[in-house]
Amino acid sequence: MAELSLRTIICGTPAGTLWQxxxxxxxFKYDEGYHGAPLSLALPICNRTYHQQALLPFLFGLLPDSEHQRKAIARDFGIIPNNPVTMLDCIGLDCQGGVQFCREExxxxxxxxxxxxxxxxxxxxALRLKAIRSDDEATWVGEEENWSLGGNQGKFALGxxxxxxxxxIGSAPTTHIFKIGVVGFKLQALNEFVCMKTAERAGVPTAHVDYRLFEDEPALIVERYDRTIGEDGTILRAHQEDLCQALGVMPFQKYTADGGPxxxxxxxxxxxxxxxxxxxxLFTLMLFFNYLIGGTDAHAKNYSLLLGTEHNVALARMYDVASGFAYDRLRRHGRLAMAIGGENRFGRVGSGALERYAQSGPFEQFGLGVASCRALMMDLxxxxxxxxxEIFDEYAAIPGMGELRERLEPPxxxxxxxxxxLL
Known part of the structure; x- marks a missing residue:
């Protein structure tokens, strides 16, 4: 196999070298004297060389979750779809967060x-949206318990x-992600819009979203939380990683049921x-919100951290939030991706589960406990x-909103x- 070396840039500063x-x-090895944000919490800045087993969870976390999407990119560039280094050589200038990859020259x-x-x-x-849309057989039934299992979320990014x-073009950072929704689930993008707007209205830190038509093609537009605007109007990258990357877990293990976090x-x-x-x-608030709205897909890749210098770490705004209650199969058989105190069934989390949840983390060390968890759950x-x-009323004119409300609001x-x- 051909050797390949890529310089790694984090938030505009050369940070190290990734090579095959x-x-x-x-x-991967950090540059001597580099003191910026780490590539990952699982890859802290030090003098050692990191090897494949430690690196692959982070690298694959930068690539599309869908094998179909990875193969499509590989076809475009004439490369192998499951080789993260060769893929980042082709698409590594606009990854999630502040990391970029390019050849030395x-x-x-x-x-x-x-x-x-x-x-x-x-x-x-509209043409780009139409090109990735194939939901002619969308249904309220749903075929999978977790709709991202097949990685069927078509998306692209614009500025x-x-x-x-x-x-x-080139190294210009994108600012928004355009999504069509998950194939096979009727009005899923609109579902996500409603749930994220509801979260924002309820006081949960959430990525800003919009929903609009481009000619006759609907799109969910998500503002990237890993971008900031400089004083001169320049768009800047902020470094981030999802919780699978931070915990060194491969993306295919993102669900707790699959051995994930x-x-x-x-x-x-x-x-x-x-x-x-x-x-x-904040994590507790987001987890409880997902439980209450029937968010079956709130796995570790759907929570992220913003990484700064001097070990600064902040939980990012919530994203990729939608309710499974709109779909017959998920309403009957869906489960929360991360259990609360060992309970992942909707409508079953009570005082006992919250007590076990509070005991599962270092809450008491920081003056928190079951009373805090109970208050958060009750408030939400x-x-x-x-x-x-309020969201359903405010956006009632959007096509499909009335139908979605009938299915989503009661459960x-x-x-x-x-x-x-139960509390």
């Missing part, structure tokens, strides 16, 4: 250029500059961060039905009421 040797094995160009934003018409965006949607693993990790108390409270269970109704209200009874 002649045997196809992957390695391109480093100066990548650092020097600002990139180009090329405006797109609504028609051009918003001076009020215009733009294709990002459980809530206790997340709480233990967050307990080691400088802002441990706040991070644990009372607030969600109100916020949900969410029922789950919230049942939870209050």
């Amino acid at each position: 040797d002649a045997q196809g094995l992957v390695h 391109r480093v100066d160009d990548v650092l020097a250029r600002t990139g180009e934003y090329r405006p797109l018409t609504d028609h051009e965006i 918003l500059r001076d009020g215009a949607w733009c294709s990002c 459980a809530a206790r693993d997340v709480l233990t990790l967050l307990g080691t961060t400088p802002a441990a108390r706040l991070n644990m409270l 269970a009372q607030e969600i039905p109100i916020s949900l109704a 969410i209200i029922e789950n919230c009421e049942r939870t209050l009874e």
Whole structure:
């Protein structure tokens, strides 16, 4: 196998080198004197060389979850789809977070250029949406317990500059993600819009979203939380990683049921961060929200951390949130991806589960406990039905909203009421 070496840039600063040797094995080493954000919490800054087993969870976490999407990218570039180094050689200039990969000879160009934003018409965006949409057989039944198992979420990223949607050329950072929804689940993108707007209304830190039509093609538009705007208007990358990457777990193990992270693993990790108390409270708030709205897909890859210098770590805004209650199979058989105190069935989390949950992490060390968890759950269970109704009323004119409301609102209200009874 051909050797390949890529320089690794984090938030605009060269940080180290990623390389593949002649045997196809992957390695990474930080530059001597680098003091920025770490590539991952699982890969702390040090003088050692990291090898394949430690690196693959982070690298595969940068690639599309869908094997179909990875194969499509590989076909475009004439490369092997499951080789993360060769894939990052082709698509590594706009990864999640602040990390970029390029060959040594391109480093100066990548650092020097600002990139180009090329405006797109609504028609051009509509064509891109149509090209990845194939939901002719969308149904309220649903075929899988967890809808991301097949990685069927079609998406692409654009930049918003001076009020215009733009294709990002070269190293220009994207600012928004356009999503069509999960294939096979009717109005899933609209479902996600409603749930994320409800979360925001209920006080849960959530990525900003919009839902609009480009000609006759609907799109869920998600503002990237890993981008900031400089004083001069320049778009800057902020480094981030999901919880599978932070815990060194491969993406295919993102569900607890598949051997992936459980809530206790997340709480233990967050307990080691400088802002441990706040991070644990925010994670608990997000986990409880997903439980109350029937979020069957709230696995470890759907929670992320923002990484800064000097060990600063903050739980990122919530994203990829949608309710399984709209779909017959998920309403009957769906489960929460991360159990709360060992309970992953909707409508079954009561005082006992919250007590076990509070004991599963270092809550007491930071002056928290079961009373705090109970108060958070009760507040959300009372607030969600109100916020949900307001969102449905506010956006009632969107096509499909009335149909979605009939299917989604009653079971969410029922789950919230049942939870209050159990507490």
